[in-house]
Amino acid sequence: MATKILSVDDSRTIRMIVGRTFKPYDCQICEAGNGEEGLAAAAREKPDLIILDVTMPVMDGVTMLGKLKEDPALKTIPVIMLTAESGRENVLQIAKLGVRDYLVKPFKEEQLIEKASRIVTLQKKPAA
Amino acid sequence: MNDGASYLELSRRYGFAPKLESASRLTQLVSRQDADLDEIAKVINKDPSLRARLLRVANPEAENEAEYAVETVEDALMRNGMGCVLVLAMSTPLAAALIKTFQTMLSLKIEAVDPRTAAPLTGEHLLCNIDFSGKVVGHVLLRLSHDAGRLIAAGILGTTPEEMKDLNEVRDVAGELLNIMTGNFKSNLCDAGLECKLSPPDVRSTGDFSPPVARAGSIEHMAFQSGKIQIFVDVTANPWSDD
Numbered sequence: 453m454a455t456k457i458l459s460v461d462d463s464r465t466i467r468m469i470v471g472r473t474f475k476p477y478d479c480q481i482c483e484a485g486n487g488e489e490g491l492a493a494a495a496r497e498k499p500d501l502i503i504l505d506v507t508m509p510v511m512d513g514v515t516m517l518g519k520l521k522e523d524p525a526l527k528t529i530p531v532i533m534l535t536a537e538s539g540r541e542n543v544l545q546i547a548k549l550g551v552r553d554y555l556v557k558p559f560k561e562e563q564l565i566e567k568a569s570r571i572v573t574l575q576k577k578p579a580a
Numbered sequence: 581m582n583d584g585a586s587y588l589e590l591s592r593r594y595g596f597a598p599k600l601e602s603a604s605r606l607t608q609l610v611s612r613q614d615a616d617l618d619e620i621a622k623v624i625n626k627d628p629s630l631r632a633r634l635l636r637v638a639n640p641e642a643e644n645e646a647e648y649a650v651e652t653v654e655d656a657l658m659r660n661g662m663g664c665v666l667v668l669a670m671s672t673p674l675a676a677a678l679i680k681t682f683q684t685m686l687s688l689k690i691e692a693v694d695p696r697t698a699a700p701l702t703g704e705h706l707l708c709n710i711d712f713s714g715k716v717v718g719h720v721l722l723r724l725s726h727d728a729g730r731l732i733a734a735g736i737l738g739t740t741p742e743e744m745k746d747l748n749e750v751r752d753v754a755g756e757l758l759n760i761m762t763g764n765f766k767s768n769l770c771d772a773g774l775e776c777k778l779s780p781p782d783v784r785s786t787g788d789f790s791p792p793v794a795r796a797g798s799i800e801h802m803a804f805q806s807g808k809i810q811i812f813v814d815v816t817a818n819p820w821s822d823d
Contacts, residue, residue, distance in 0.1 A: 462780070464749070465756040468737055469685075507763070509780060536677070536763020538596055539770035540587045547590050554594040557760045558681035563595075 454480040455572050458499035460490035460516065461534070462508040466557075470503055470534075473561040474568075478575040487511030491519055494526050500572045503564070506535040506542065514542070517549045530571045534559070597680075599768065602627045603672035607772040610666045611715075620665055621653045630668060636696075637664045637800050643696055663798030666716065666817045670765045671800045674720065674815060677764035681757060682806060686735040690806035698803040701725060701789070701812060706751065708758045708783045714776030716769055718798070718817035722758050726785070728809045729754050747785070755781035761813075 455478065459470040462485050471481045482497045484490040488511040494502060502520070506513040513533065521527045530552040538556045546554065553567045568574060585593065602623060609620050624630045631653055638656035639648045650656045656664065675692055682690040706729045708722040724732075730744040733753035737744075744750055758781050769776055791799075791814070802813045 463752060463756040463759065465733075465736060465753045472738055507759075507778065507780075536760045537767050538591075538764075539767035541770060542767070543590055543594075544587055547585065554590075554596075556594075556596055557763065558677070558684045560684050 454478045455574060456480045456482065456497060456499040458482045458484065458490065458493055458497060458502045460484045460487065460502060461505040462486055466505065473564050476576060478577050487513060487516030490516050494520060494529060499529060501568060502529055502531045503534050504531050506533060506537050514546060517546065517551060521550050532567055600672055600676055602630060603669050603768060606665060606669035607768050610662050610669060611772040611774050615662055617657050621657055624653045633800065634664060634668055637667060663818060667798050667800045667815050670817055671802060671815050673765040673768050674761045675802060677761040678804060681760050686732065688735065688806050690804045693803045693805045695801040695803035695812065698810065704785055704787045706754050706783060707786045708754050708781055710758055710762045710781050711779040712776045715774040716776050716817055720758065720762050721814040723812040724810065731809055732757065751783040755783045
């Protein structure tokens with residue numbers, strides 16, 4: 453069964469890069485443009501992994517992470533933060549909420565694969 | 581879950597790149613209301629590129645070093661105050677983030693060039709703006725031609741410039757580029773106790789070249805070049821705002 457990954461970022465560019473990054477693998481990518489949509493998508497799709505931005509309109513990534521961890525049905529979904537912000541307070545707060553890993557933008561696709569593969573099984577698609 | 585790890589331990593665990601020491605040090609010094617000018621001058625004098633940039637900021641009308649009226653770091657600090665140091669401290673991680681973004685996401689080398697001698701942009705171009713507010717108020721403007729925007733967007737999205745027909749996609753990439761740059765300096769400011777918030781990027785096409793408005797001595801103009809790609813960045817900042 454394909455690994456389900458939810459990408460939550462207000463930037464279409466980043467969502468496209470995330471989609472492209474996992475394209476060689478047997479993954480199903482779902483997308484959301486802010487934390488509110490991200491929570492709804494998490495409840496609906498039950499992803500194996502969430503890749504989450506911090507600064508977003510409507511609901512930011514820190515708020516979404518907090519709400520996710522409060523929800524018994526969703527709290528076990530692992531989250532990787534993918535953000536340009538790595539300030540001390542932000543990082544400490546996010547780590548306290550229970551994030552599995554943290555990747556600072558700009559990033560290489562290989563870095564995201566490396567971090568994701570420590571959390572979920574990534575199976576290469578057979579060559580066409 | 582956080583096991584009580586310190587920021588340093590978390591930085592190692594997550595594999596964060598080390599912060600730029602001179603920029604972090606400068607931001608920390610500027611963040612103090614009783615900032616020590618001698619100490620700040622010492623940090624700037626140790627770094628030839630910071631020194632050159634401070635003198636450029638302190639001599640906005642000069643077209644080259646021979647025309648500088650302000651010739652020493654100490655003089656520049658006395659005349660321009662902390663605003664210009666803060667701009668320098670912010671521009672350093674900003675420029676580093678731009679260079680790193682090109683390296684990591686485009687596999688391209690981009691270099692800082694002297695904005696006074698760079699070929700100027702003409703006509704309609706992309707203007708990206710992010711405002712920041714809080715203990716520091718200001719904005720970052722990024723300008724580039726539509727063609728440069730297409731080249732960057734194509735590189736980041738893994739396609740060709742010819743396929744980048746949708747200008748909205750080009751705008752989104754330019755906005756994200758600025759987001760990455762400003763996110764990096766915001767972390768620096770917040771770590772020094774200068775908490776601020778960033779606005780979402782505003783990206784539009786314009787033929788307007790009006791310079792940003794800021795208090796004298798608190799604007800830095802920067803230019804970057806990578807082959808046919810030229811990027812102009814203006815940073816303005818006013819510290820110790822009560823907003």
